[in-house]
Every structure is written in C-alpha cells, then in structure tokens.
Amino acid sequence: MDIKACIFDLDGVIVDTAKYHYLAWKELARGLGFDFTEKDNEQLKGVSRMRSLDILLEIGNKKTDEEMKLKYAESKNNKYLEYILKMTPDEILPGVISFLDEIRALHIQTALGSASKNAGTILNRVKLNKYFDVVVDGTKVNKAKPDPEVFIKAAVELNLLPEQCLVFEDAQAGIEAAINGGFKSIGVGSENILQNADLVIPGFEGITWKDVYEKLRITE
Numbered sequence: 001m002d003i004k005a006c007i008f009d010l011d012g013v014i015v016d017t018a019k020y021h022y023l024a025w026k027e028l029a030r031g032l033g034f035d036f037t038e039k040d041n042e043q044l045k046g047v048s049r050m051r052s053l054d055i056l057l058e059i060g061n062k063k064t065d066e067e068m069k070l071k072y073a074e075s076k077n078n079k080y081l082e083y084i085l086k087m088t089p090d091e092i093l094p095g096v097i098s099f100l101d102e103i104r105a106l107h108i109q110t111a112l113g114s115a116s117k118n119a120g121t122i123l124n125r126v127k128l129n130k131y132f133d134v135v136v137d138g139t140k141v142n143k144a145k146p147d148p149e150v151f152i153k154a155a156v157e158l159n160l161l162p163e164q165c166l167v168f169e170d171a172q173a174g175i176e177a178a179i180n181g182g183f184k185s186i187g188v189g190s191e192n193i194l195q196n197a198d199l200v201i202p203g204f205e206g207i208t209w210k211d212v213y214e215k216l217r218i219t220e
C-alpha cells in the first residue's frame with residue numbers, strides 16, 4: 001500500500017529537545033542525591049512525564065508517595081519550560097524543513113505524534129505549526145508509547161489506515177508503538193538503539209523522500 005502521510009515524533013526528531021528533557025531530569029536526580037546518565041535517559045525517550053518519573057525514581061532507588069511525585073514532575077517540567085521558552089527556529093534539526101517542504105509538495109500529508117504536553121508550546125516557539133495537517137500530542141492521549149494510541153489517533157484524524165502512514169521516531173518506545181499499531185517506521189538516530197525500525201537514518205540532513213521511499217521498498 002502506498003504511503004499517504006508521515007507522522008513525526010517531536011522531541012529528538014523535529015527539534016533537539018531530547019537534550020532539554022535529559023538536563024531537566026538530571027537536575028531533578030541530582031537534587032534527590034543520585035546521578036542520572038545519558039544511557040539511563042534512553043529509557044525515558046518517548047515515555048510520558050509520569051512514567052518517566054517512575055523510571056527515574058527506580059534508577060535512583062527512591063520510593064515516594066503520589067503527592068511528592070506530582071511535585072517532582074512539576075519541578076522537572078518547570079526546569080524544562082525554562083529551556084523551551086527560549087527556543088528559536090534555529091533549533092529545528094538540520095534538513096527537517098526541506099524534508100517537510102518536499103513531502104508536502106508531493107501531497108503527502110503530515111502529522112505530529114508526540115507524547116509531550118508541551119508540543120504546542122514548542123511548535124509555536126519554532127514556528128512550525130503550519131507544516132502539520134494534524135497535531136496529536138500528550139494533551140490528547142491517555143496511553144504512553146509503546147502503546148500505539150498517539151499514532152492511531154493521528155491516522156484517524158488524517159482519515160488513513162496505519163499502513164498508509166510512515167512514523168519517524170528517535171525513541172525505542174516510539175518504534176515499538178509504531179510496530180504495535182501496524183505502521184512502518186523510520187528510526188531517526190542510532191542503528192544500535194533503533195534496530196527494530198524498518199529503516200534507520202542518522203537525521204534528515206541530505207535525506208530526500210526518494211531516499212527513504214526506495215530504501216523502504218527494498219526491505220519489503
């Protein structure tokens with residue numbers, strides 16, 4: 001079946017906010033008296049805020065009640081907001097705009113499929129709203145990746161079937177979500193981490209739709 005739409009994760013695919021999430025979580029961990037490494041952070045990519053906090057607290061071997069958890073999540077988010085409220089369009093990852101322009105010119109629809117409740121703020125900051133026909137973010141979904149809810153909702157809003165959409169993801173949990181929902185997926189980042197994707201690209205720099213599409217067909 002032909003691809004009619006691309007669904008993009010936001011953090012780490014369109015913009016490099018994965019680093020800000022990491023710094024904000026690291027600061028929370030430091031305040032709680034333990035270290036949180038970049039390797040630990042891989043487990044949090046694509047994962048909802050509260051689930052991320054649970055994983056972080058497990059890593060630090062900390063037990064706490066629901067009330068404190070909400071405070072920790074708020075404190076992390078405030079730190080994160082400090083970073084993202086300073087973002088500019090310069091922080092759109094290399095090659096993203098030309099890839100979006102190219103696929104839109106080919107009449108391939110575009111959607112955002114992100115677990116983040118801050119996705120709207122980020123799109124405004126980097127002025128990318130007009131590039132997406134559909135935006136499904138953390139304010140619209142209940143189940144975190146690897147549950148496919150976010151991508152299924154995007155496909156429904158696009159009026160397409162999962163097999164007509166291609167998902168771009170930088171997180172293991174996101175690739176699993178795509179697979180669980182019956183979507184083809186492109187990993188954006190490291191082959192070692194994203195080996196379950198149909199294809200892995202290092203980023204969008206120098207990548208055209210033809211490159212992606214032809215390589216995908218080879219794997220079919």
Ligand code: G6P
Pocket residue numbers: 011021044045046047048049052077114115116117118119138171
């Ligand atoms: C994305 C990121 C995760 C983040 C989640 C929730 O999926 O990859 O690292 O935890 O969104 O983001 P939020 O901005 O709502 O805390």
Ligand code: MG
Pocket residue numbers: 009010011012013018045046169170171174
């Ligand atoms: Mg991501």
